[in-house]
Amino acid sequence: MEKHIELGYLLDYYGALLTQRQRALLEQSLLEDCSLAEIAEREGISRQGVRDALKRGEEQLYAWERSLGLMKRDVALLHSLSELKKLIGALPEGKEKMALDAKADELYNMIEE
Amino acid sequence: MEKHIELGYLLDYYGALLTQRQRALLEQSLLEDCSLAEIAEREGISRQGVRDALKRGEEQLYAWERSLGLMKRDVALLHSLSELKKLIGALPEGKEKMALDAKADELYNMIEE
Numbered sequence: 001m002e003k004h005i006e007l008g009y010l011l012d013y014y015g016a017l018l019t020q021r022q023r024a025l026l027e028q029s030l031l032e033d034c035s036l037a038e039i040a041e042r043e044g045i046s047r048q049g050v051r052d053a054l055k056r057g058e059e060q061l062y063a064w065e066r067s068l069g070l071m072k073r074d075v076a077l078l079h080s081l082s083e084l085k086k087l088i089g090a091l092p093e094g095k096e097k098m099a100l101d102a103k104a105d106e107l108y109n110m111i112e113e
Numbered sequence: 114m115e116k117h118i119e120l121g122y123l124l125d126y127y128g129a130l131l132t133q134r135q136r137a138l139l140e141q142s143l144l145e146d147c148s149l150a151e152i153a154e155r156e157g158i159s160r161q162g163v164r165d166a167l168k169r170g171e172e173q174l175y176a177w178e179r180s181l182g183l184m185k186r187d188v189a190l191l192h193s194l195s196e197l198k199k200l201i202g203a204l205p206e207g208k209e210k211m212a213l214d215a216k217a218d219e220l221y222n223m224i225e226e
Contacts (some may be wrong), residue, residue, distance in 0.1 A: 016180035017130075066130035070183070077223055084216045091209055096200065100213075105199045107220075110190055 004030065010061040013070045022057045029054050077111050117143065123174040126183045135170045142167050190224050 001009075008030045015023050025043070036054075040047045065071055073093040085104050091097040114122075121143045128136050141147040141155070149167075155158045178184055198217050204210040 004182065014181075017177070064130070068127075070181075073223070080216065080220050080223065084213065084220065087209065087213050087216060091204075096204060097198075100197065100200050103193065103200060107190065107193050107197065110186070110193065 006048045007058055007061060009071055010065055014064040014068075017064060018057060018060065022053065022060070025050065025053050029058075064080050075110055078108070081108055081111070117208055120171055123178055127174050127177040127181075131170060131173065135166065135173070138163065138166050139170045139174075155206060164174060187224055191221065192220055194224070 007026075011026055011030050013022075015026070018026065025039060028042070029036075030058065034042075034109045036047045037048050039050045043050065085101070085108075088097060088100045088104055091100070120139075124136075124139050124143055128139070131139065138156070141152045142149075147155075147159045149163050152163045156163065160207060194217060198214070198221075201210060201213045203219055204213070
């Protein structure tokens, strides 16, 4: 996975553990795709200050993923769930298949959101 | 859920985020069911010191659950999955049912472990 995208996901998983300040900086960098210069101007700090803060925040996100592995676990769950959905897809049409499909989608959405 | 049991689960979810010291104290209290006096003697600190450290650690576990809600999410996932298993249980016997059942069990174990 591309680093920027991966960090965006990790921010989704662990953002609640960051300080408000760290989260704001990382959101501007990862979600709004702002440059260091833009963030520095908005925040009234130096580019180097932004760079250091982002680096610390990113390292923290990776550290939490190494400790808790939430993203890795969800990827594995979604993989198994897509296999389950394939098995459901091969069932003969009918109410049972529809009910199973709806329940599998419900699980998928609970993990994805 | 009984508080002691709930905290044991939360320690499972978030223990990796605690300091080694905090985790050791909470494990003795929650998993080994040691008394304050026993932990105090083992650790060479006062009972009040143990009590304070446990209280801080427990509050931290609750705070992480409020932020990340991993336990609540897994409870909801296991609930949906048990409904899915009931639907599978109502299918006619055969290879398809067995394959679906095995895949649902795989998911269940991935969430439970």
